[in-house]
Amino acid sequence: MFSNVPIAKTDTLSRKAILKLTSKATNSLSEFKFEESLTTARLVLRYAIDRKDDYLVAKSYNMIAANFEAMSEVDKAAFYYKKGLAYADRTTNDSIKSSLNNNIGNIYCFELNNLDEGVDYYKKALEYSTKINDSSSIYITKMNIAWAYFYKGNFEKGKPYLDFINKHHSNFGGKSTVVTLKMLNGMFFTNQLEFDKAELFFKNAIKLGQGVSEKSDLSYAHQEYAKLLMKKGDYKNAYENLLLYNSIRKSIEDSNKVKRANIVGVNLELDEYKRKVDTIENEISLQDISLQKSRIIVVLFIIALTVVLLLLYNVYKNNNFKKKKNAELIIANEKLVIAKEKAEEASYLKSQFVSTISHELRTPLYGVVGITNMLLDEHKELADSPYLSSLKFSARYLLSLVNDVLQINKIEENRIVLESLTFNMVDEINMIKNSLSFIAKSHENHINISIDPSIPEYLIGDKLRFSQIIINMVSNALKFTNNGEVNIKADLVKIENKAHFIEFNIQDNGVGIAEEDQEKIFEKFVQIGRKEIDYQGTGLGLSIVKRLLELFDSTISLKSKIGHGTTFTFTIAFDYDPIKTTELINKIQVDLTSNEIFNVLVVDDNKINQLITRKIIEKNNYKCSVVDSGMAALEIVDTAKFDVILMDINMPLMNGFETTKRLRQKGVMTPVIALTAFDKDEIVEEALSAGINDIIIKPFEPALLFKMINQLLYKENQTELV
CATH class of the missing domain: 3.30.565.10 (Histidine kinase-like ATPase, C-terminal domain)
Structure with a gap:
């Protein structure tokens, strides 16, 4: 996306010096020197506020927001852009108004996934640019609108804007926009299934992008070219282009630069606090909300800690039980045959105990881990909360503990075979x-x-x-x-x-x-x-x-x-x-994420698991339907078509195995993935005989689930469990 940060000129010496600092901040940002750019912008903001110059204040906030946008701090970027727009609206300068509206449009369209509101900001930017006849700003904003529509797959609405920038590129475009222009044409012809034309545009975009110092547009060209290659079935070259995309993004997003810039960002926020004009009532309201969230986190942490202590107690009891049995075998040596039978029975009970405990712990752990991730996704302000970090660590530690107990049990029963x-x-x-x-x-x-x-x-x-x-x-x-x-x-x-x-x-x-x-x-x-x-x-x-x-x-x-x-x-x-x-x-098969929207059916009787699984699926832009029993699953497949079914195993009345068997008997060949807290080795044979295609153990990494879905839907390894 193209940020529009214009630099005004003035004959006043002191004001001109401030604008020179603004230009310096802009140049530092173009070189991804976030710390230097933010430090300079912060200084400009102080001078501008001292002068009570609304235009300079708006330009300062515009530059500060552009830095946070480049560092993927979306919420902060939106906050400072809007703050800048508030000052810009007090001025008669339509250029800065156009710039800020354009940049806020970028945030809403590409970061917050709100196309309608983003386009509204773009149209406001066009009004101001048209009013002052700023052809360059008009060109950039229309290019962003075309990109936004294409990004959302709405090529019909984006086509008029693409026609405009193609027509006027020689007059208003330049080296800074030509890479994006070629890429947008490639995206359009890819959608039209004119792959040869699209490929020429993508290759031209990549070639031009390699010749300029700013590599952000080059990375997006590699990404979109990879999507074209995947549609053509050229998975190897698609994978190579994705690697180039990741490499360029990694070089741009230097973690040390961002870390140092965040320190400056904190100072900026402190400055904002010094200048804030919020009422005492709003502050009290915010404190009450924060306190309520903290209480929720503390309660969740206590629950997780209680589960950990219960597990440790069960492990301790299991250890004492085994020691007691060994002592009985030594004392009752003359009853060797009977003692041997008791030992075998005890071993079986221990295996059943470990298996049952593991299943019963993994189910609530799925809820703890899932709800923790949901809190992080839905409440970004809690990302740095020590309570939430402690909760997440405790859940992961508990899961690791369960896996350790299972590992020891498998080794003792000689159930591990080394792979090559x-x-x-x-x-x-x-x-x-x-x-x-x-x-x-x-x-x-x-x-x-x-x-x-x-x-x-x-x-x-x-x-x-x-x-x-x-x-x-x-x-x-x-x-x-x-x-x-x-x-x-x-x-x-x-x-x-x-x-x-x-x-x-x-x-x-x-x-x-x-x-x-x-x-x-x-x-x-x-x-x-x-x-x-x-x-x-x-x-x-x-x-x-x-x-x-x-x-x-x-x-x-x-x-x-x-x-x-x-x-x-x-x-x-x-x-x-x-x-x-x-x-x-x-x-080794290349795992590329599909652009298709698949329809997923979740069969699970646990309400918390339903909520978490639905969130994971819908976050990946898949459609999701949920039923709470095997009978409901058999009924819904008669009225709706699904691409894949996620089947819980341990359900009342009709378990996941029986439900899958009946689906196959009805002629439903939709791939079924068992979503279960049971250990995989315990159910693999029964799952195969029931017609289940694959198994994933809760809690799981979402990326593993979507990889499994893609493999099944593209007929990769669909005939055997992996």
Whole structure:
């Protein structure tokens, strides 16, 4: 979108100096120097207010808002644009009025998804530009209107504006608009299914965009070109263009620049507070609303904490139960046969207990995680709330705890089989480092990585189990280290045929482990040092690591000294086969998000789950219908057509398996995804026999659900569960 920030000229010396500062802020913004631009704009605002110059105040707010828009701070950008417009309306300068209305139109159309209100602002901008005969501003605003209509898929309304900018580009356009002009033509011809014409325009836009310093329009050209290529079935080139789009956006959105600029933004907000003229009644009202939200967050946090304590109590009871059974077996040795039967029964009960508890916990966890995300989406002002952050962390910690218990149970029952997948070890370790950055930051630690360059780029092995080992080891080191470092080191120590033996060292300079405790730490539920410091955890992490390494035919050793840190060492053999690696990589399918609007049916008897699942689906612009029973699902498919069905398993009267069987008997072949809190391994066979196409476990990442839906609807892997 094109922001219109004009610069006026005056013969007055002091006013001219202020305008020169405004020009400096504009130039800094064009170079994405947000901190410098905001600092200068803040200074201009102070001078303008001192002079009581409404025009200069409006220009200052326009520049401040443009910075926040570039940093994707949409709410702040809209606030400052409207504040600037309020001052501009006090002046007789139609140029600044046109500029601010144009920029507010950009916010509503492209950020707030309110096309009608955005176009109203654009039309106001056109009125002012036409009044002063500013052809350049008219051209930019009409280009934005065409883009907004195309962005929403309304090519019929956008076509007259495209015709205008095509006709007048040579007179009023220029290098700053030509890339967008070509891209808009490409979007139009893509919609008209004239793919060859569209492709020429996109390629021309990309070529021109590579020759200018401002790369934002070039990134959008790559994005729209990818959509065309996807429609043509050229998924590889579409994927490459999306990679280029992401790369350019990443280079533009420099997190350090944004972070420093946010500091200046805070100062701007402080200035605003000093100048605010809100009444005391409004302040009291806002405080009451904030207090009410805080109370809600505290209640939710207490609920989550209670669930965590209940789980820990159940885990403790389960551990005591097992110890008691072992003691009974030793005492009653003469009754070995009877004791063996009791032990088998106890093991079965434990598995059933873990499975039941996991299912019963995942269902409310789905609600906690979902409602937390809904609060963040619907109440942006709570994004920085420590209570909401604590709630979200507690929910994730509880989910991790449930998964740890299930993991131990699966290992003990020998239900884990290692897979052979191609993966990049460096990428996996770096991804783990990023995912653990929150723990590292909370303990003020640094994570260092050292990878032997002789290790091949792609290895073959079970990357999921490998990642679990590294995550558990590094997170354990971070928890017992403060103001220190955790080093991850990988060295190639031996090659036998295709097997590459890689030695891993996880080293920290934390509290260390006493020699008498070093053998205990790999036992379940053991936590050394609990008496002195409250380290979070259940004592399952290192036990899981040891057992997973046994699956890799490996062992783990450690060296440690109290107060001098700990080093864990283990070796894993991965295969290296360039031919097989190439075959596996070529089989990887590119997951591109579809532009189609699919109609989804949700079958779930839980009202909270219905609400959360509907929010997730509708947020992705899919249509959603919800029924609360299997019978209702059988009735609604007779009157409506759906692209995919999300089926809960545990429902009264008729469960998800039986409902799916009856759908298939009626001839309904719509793909069905089981949306359940059961462990996948427990229901996969029954799901297949019932006609269910795939399974996803609650709570889940929305991206995983939509990837699964796209794969099923485009007939990728639809005949087998993944």
